[in-house]
Amino acid sequence: MFSSRIESLHILEAACWQELQRAATDRRHGWRLMTLATVNGDEADARSVVLREARRGPQELVFYTDARAGKVQQIARQPKGTLVMWSRELAWQLRLRVQLSVDTDGPDVAQRWAEVRRTRSAADYLAGVAPGSELPTPLVPERASREHFAVVTARVLSIDWTELHEDGHRRAIFQADHATWVQP
Structure with a gap:
């Protein structure tokens, strides 16, 4: 938590990152669980995803998914999306326009799987049926292989930051090499 309100756009962008x-490492942080909105035909489709990594240099966020999930097909058809997150502690909302890519193979995916397979989260990618499939009972289906583990990289195109504050709400937009204050 910041002791005073940030007035510099440059410092504010750094604080967001x-x-x-x-x-990405603090399970209690409000931004750990993000809402991802993608395009499904002519409708928006939103769901929660867990932030696994944030890289300021290339301006990328990483989360994992089952390669059979609907969002993967949606990203293949339209690789742009929006991530939304709220931190009650900071009273900050972020809306990030992102360019999405999905990797299901290669050394980067294998390295991440080596870390995930030792955790309870591994079960999320080992189901024998695709996410959203009907089940005869609410029991966990038989486990399959890791072949369904996928890494999604969201390259941040813009950050729309909003602060809710008793002394007045504020909003700023960060795009490539341009930042500006805007009316909330």
Whole structure:
């Protein structure tokens, strides 16, 4: 938590990335669980995803999914999306326009799977049926192989930051090499 309100756009953008990096490792951070909106035909489709990594240099966020999930097909058809997150502690909302890509193979995916397979999260990618499939009972289906584990990279195109504050709400937009204050 910041002791005073940030007035510099440059420092504010750095603070957003600092908080994103913290959220990737702190399970209690409000930004750890993000809402991802993608396009499904002519409708928006939103769901929660867990932030696993934030890289300021290339401006990328990483989360995992089952390669058979509907969002993977949606990303293949339209690779742009929006991530939304809220931190009650900071009273900050972020809306990130992102370019999405999905990897299901290669050394980067294998390295991440080596870490995930030792955790309870591994079961999320080992189901014998695709996410959304009907089940005869609510029991966990038989486990399959890791072949369904996928890494999604979201390259941040813009950050729309909003702060809710008793002394007045504020909003700023960060795009490539341009930042500006805007009316909330």
